[in-house]
Amino acid sequence: MNFILSTMLIAIHSFKCVASQKGISGFNHETKFEFNCSSILSSMNFFYNHRCVQVIVGHDLDSTECIKETMTTSNNVTFFVRSLSWLLNRNIFVDESVPNVAKKKSTRFCGHFLIILKNVFSLQPFLSCVQNNATFLTFFPFSKLYFMFVEKKYRLVEPQTWKEISNFFYTNYQFGFAYEFDATTKDVKLRDFLTLNRTHGHKIKSNLFHPFVNRRDNRKEFRLSFYNCSPFIIYVDEDNFSFNGIEYQLVREITKNWKIRYILRDESKTGISPWITMFDDLKNRTADIAMCSIWISVFDDKYDVSGYYNHECNTLLIPKPKRLSEMTAIYKSLSGKVWLTFGLLFSATGFLLWSTAMVGIGDRSAYVSLSRTFLEIMNIATLHGVNTLRQQQISVKILLMSWIIVCSLFGICYTTVYTSRLSKPGYTKVIDTIEDFIENGMKCFTFEMLNFGFKHFIDMLWGSHHSYADFQSSLSASSNPAYHELNRRIVVFQNNDEAKAALASGKFGVYAGLSNDKYFVTYDWNEQLNLLSSFRLMRKACIFNYYTVFALQKFSPYTEIFSHYALQFQEHGITQFWFSKVYRDKVWLNKFLENYPKENNEPTVLRFVGISGILLLLFVGHILSTVVFTYEIIFHNRNYN
The missing domain is CATH 1.10.287 (Helix Hairpins)
Incomplete structure (x- = not known):
């Protein structure tokens, strides 16, 4: 699995670190290539998997014509020729007219480079030059540096030099590979600078597992931004930063040897929606990851998202069937x-x-x-x-x-x-589908302009304000007329009293989520759960589905680590195990998955209310008989007179 913040492909025939710095000596203009340029570049088929490549050169621009001519044979790749200072200044965003697109100017991420050096002895000065650049370490974590050497002189390199080169890639959290061209076999091989092993082409194991992943330098913190969002994040002891939950378990498993800093974004602390503050943390780069059941489709143009680790079915909380009166028997x-x-x-x-x-x-x-x-x-x-x-x-x-x-x-x-x-009366019809919901004359509600407290409770029910739009758009986009009717029946309440009265009336449903078709996704609502004591999940209808992910900074170097592990944990059932473990202490949530209120299954004693229907019939008969008898007496007396 490629681990890409930036896969580095830097083409350099002649360059200096900077005009005022001593660095790698450049190639003489008379120097001739000892390999077929076209052959090597055509062997590097991964170039054509990138949409953008920056070719970094020194002063000899003519020597890059072979590279440009060869690589531009792919219509899917855009190429930019830059200087070395462009790389060292972290200019990974290209802001200029995009080739092949007339009169279109845009800013795009372009972090792919190729490094071509004279020989392996030129590598050490280059690495020293880059390492001395203050911005390099923040620009290239977990990136892959691909080198191509004109002259093959590995046998002359001392072991200590190899050790220093390997140590550079290890301590700076990078991958280093060298392409070696065999003129006899016309074959290109790849040497890993971390292990010094060599393989054919790109037949290497996943380079995700850099030693840094398991032995991370504790000088750098990995920052988690989240709030109390059970079952994803559960506060055990907030003062001592003790937490639990599905996402917390997953992240801690990935970062078990890392230095962690927790950024708590509860609305009670900030006075702002936690979703806003978490995403602001990513935008301002004050946090590395945002948690709490983020949707795979949320703001994907502004942030990176990991691979999904769980599936959520979004449905409705509806009142449980009511017990029928004995008179209905x-x-x-x-x-x-x-x-x-x-x-x-x-x-x-x-x-x-x-x-x-x-x-x-x-x-x-x-x-x-x-x-x-x-x-x-x-x-x-x-x-x-x-x-x-x-x-x-x-x-x-x-x-x-x-x-x-x-x-x-x-x-x-x-x-x-x-x-x-x-002795055992029945119940009203169980609402299992949107059609049943509409047939029973029910409505769905949301809130606006509520103060903290009950508003927080409802915000957690809905997930976030962003979910309102997704909820309604899913209803309006459906081909089922019942979904359109439900969209028209969404009612907005302006205060807490109206909302509580609506819940108590039994005529309103509330948006909720179901995870893995098994677990009711809830938050710590405290006493507000009493309002939903007689509600259940409508399990046979998913209004829309979404997949939960982690949100990271745009172009984050950690995206692929979390994508890899999230999918692995999901596929092997570890995520489901964590769900079941969390819910062992929340067995009271099972009531939302029950169709009927719990009761004694044995027959009960027949009470007066049980025969009220019979007595009502007799009472009606007596009244009707009295009325008819009165009429007969009056009619008989008139005839007699």
């Missing part, structure tokens, strides 16, 4: 289709019985009245039997017997389910 015991079927059977049986009695033979007095017929059918339906069965013809008996059997079966089913629901 009266009509909830049978489904709507069953009730409809029973009603049709009831009506059909009543009309058939009345019609049979009207046109039949024998005693018709029992069912000639339509009202009496339906009362008899109702009597049978409630399992009270029939009084006039022996007086009717065979057809009526068959009809009544079939109705009695049907009602008996219905009655058994109904009473069984009804009594079960009285």
